[in-house]
Amino acid sequence: MSPVGTLRALHHGRAPGDPLILPGPWDAASARVFEEAGSPALATPSAGIALSLGYEDEQVPPTEMFAAVARIVRSVSVPVSADIEAGYGLAPKxxxxxxxxTGAVGCNLEDSYKGPGGPHTLRDPAEQADFLAExxxxxxGSLFVNARVDTFLAGVPEPGAAIERARLYMAAGADCVYPILAPxxxxxxxxxxxxxPLNAVVRAGGPSPQELxxxxxTRVTFGPGLLHRSLGALRDIADELV
Structure with missing residues (x-):
């Protein structure tokens, strides 16, 4: 089976309480650790890669983001999905x-945008559906498309708004939807x-992947959470050395 076929198959036929767990590597070394631990696939977090490269979230130049994803893909043998934010203003082709x-076989595409330090603004759902269709x-069939739904992130608490967008995006050809920060x-x-398939994010102090x-x-991801946990451990080591 092709890598994208493997990634797609991992999202189907899952029992309740047994979601697909996709760790989020931020560089080649972390990707190897997750693969060696038995992860069947990986999903890069844009915020984690941004932090590892010295940028604020959503401020990484696309050339650097694609290069970082390529290094991660090159370092492992499992399928990799990449968070490419809102697409960097590039035409779909x-x-x-x-x-x-880069070698990635999946992607996250979000349906909001924000300026530096500004709030998230939702894109018109019909326009986003057209973009996803393109x-x-x-x-x-060469990409597994995970369509992020940013209603909760943008302060719209009603699940109906997320469901409406999710249905449009699935009809447009998305393989999975990701209502980020859904309670x-x-x-x-x-x-x-x-x-x-439905993607949920694991948050510190929140339900476990199995509980989600x-x-x-259907699948759980971590955003930059695993990097932050690693940095916490590194701070403890640094404190011992200083």
């Missing part, structure tokens, strides 16, 4: 070409309203 050149048309107690409603799976998540 160029975006797909540049992503596939990405799907350019990629064919865990709303996952059952999201699961009931969305016909397709029981609530309805």
């Amino acid at each position: 160029e975006l797909v070409e540049r992503l596939l050149e 990405v799907r048309g350019a990629a064919g 865990p107690e709303q996952l059952p409603a999201l699961r009931a309203g969305i016909d397709g 799976g029981k609530l309805g998540a």
Whole structure:
């Protein structure tokens, strides 16, 4: 099976409480650690890569982001999905070409934008669906597209708004939807309203991956959370040395 076929298959036929767990590597070394631990696939976090490269989140030049993703892909043998934010303003064909050149077989695409230090502004859902359809048309079956739904991030608490967007994005060709920062107690409603794989994020102090799976998540990711945990351990080591 091809890497993208493997990634796609990992999202289907999962039992409740057994979501696909996708660690988020921020560089080649962390990617190797996750693969050696048995992860069947990986999903890069844009915020984690930004921090590792010395940038604020959403401020990494696309050339540097694609290069970082390529280093991660090159270092492992499992499928890699890449968080490419809102697509960097690139036309769908160029975006797909540049992503596939890295060796990644999946991507996150978010439906909001924000300026430096500003709030997240939701993109018109019909426009985002058209964009996703163009990405799907350019990629064919060569990319697993995870469509991020940013309603909760943008301060819209009703699950209906996320479900409406998710349905549009699935109809446009997305393989999975990701209502980022959805409260865990709303996952059952999201699961009931969305016909397709559902991504949830693991947050410090929140439910475990298995608990999120029981609530309805098909897959769980961590954003930059694993990098922050690693930095905490590194600070402890540094304190011992100073």
